[in-house]
Amino acid sequence: MGHSTVTVEELEPVWGVVPFARRALGVEALGINWFELPPGGEGKEHDETDSQQEEVSLVTEGSGIWRVDGRDVQAGRGTIIRFDPETTAQAVAGRDGISFPAIGARRGSYEPRGELF
Numbered sequence: 022m023g024h025s026t027v028t029v030e031e032l033e034p035v036w037g038v039v040p041f042a043r044r045a046l047g048v049e050a051l052g053i054n055w056f057e058l059p060p061g062g063e064g065k066e067h068d069e070t071d072s073q074q075e076e077v078s079l080v081t082e083g084s085g086i087w088r089v090d091g092r093d094v095q096a097g098r099g100t101i102i103r104f105d106p107e108t109t110a111q112a113v114a115g116r117d118g119i120s121f122p123a124i125g126a127r128r129g130s131y132e133p134r135g136e137l138f
Contacts (some may be wrong), residue, residue, distance in 0.1 A: 029055050042122070051126040058085070058114035066111035069104070074125035076104045078112070083119035087112055 025046045032040030032055060042053045052074065058064060066088065069076060078087075084097035088111040089104070096102055096112075096119075104110050106128055112119065 029057075050130075051124055053122055053124045055120075055122055056112065057120045058112060058118055060114055060116050060118050062114045062118065064112035066109060068109045069106040069125060072125070073106045073127050075106060075128050076110070076123055076125040078102050078121045078123045080119060080121045083115060083117045085113050085115040085119040 027042060027045040029040060032042055032045055035041050040055045042048070042055055043051070046053070056064060056078075078096075078101070080096050080098050080100045082098060084095075086093045086095055087102055088094075088109075090109050094102065112121070
């Protein structure tokens with residue numbers, strides 16, 4: 022099959038909370054999860070030291086902060102934020118909640134294909 026499609030509504034939450042899109046799409050090169058935190062909701066504080074994955078999140082709706090190694094970083098719609106594997110991070114939704122995909126892959130696994138990539 023040349024492609025796969027899934028809607029957020031079709032995703033089965035893991036641990037009753039986070040819809041993991043990777044399995045539903047059959048992705049083998051990276052992890053991808055979908056987060057929708059209600060107003061004031063907090064994601065899990067974590068790092069990716071064990072997996073050695075860099076993570077990138079893109080705020081699609083709402084706003085909030087990421088607690089990054091004890092420092093607050095503001096994030097609103099259109100903000101793209103990247104984390105080193107050993108960085109401790111936690112998303113915290115603002116007054117309107119926050120929605121974002123989190124995408125991760127093992128550091129160093131990307132292979133540039135030309136000067137624009």
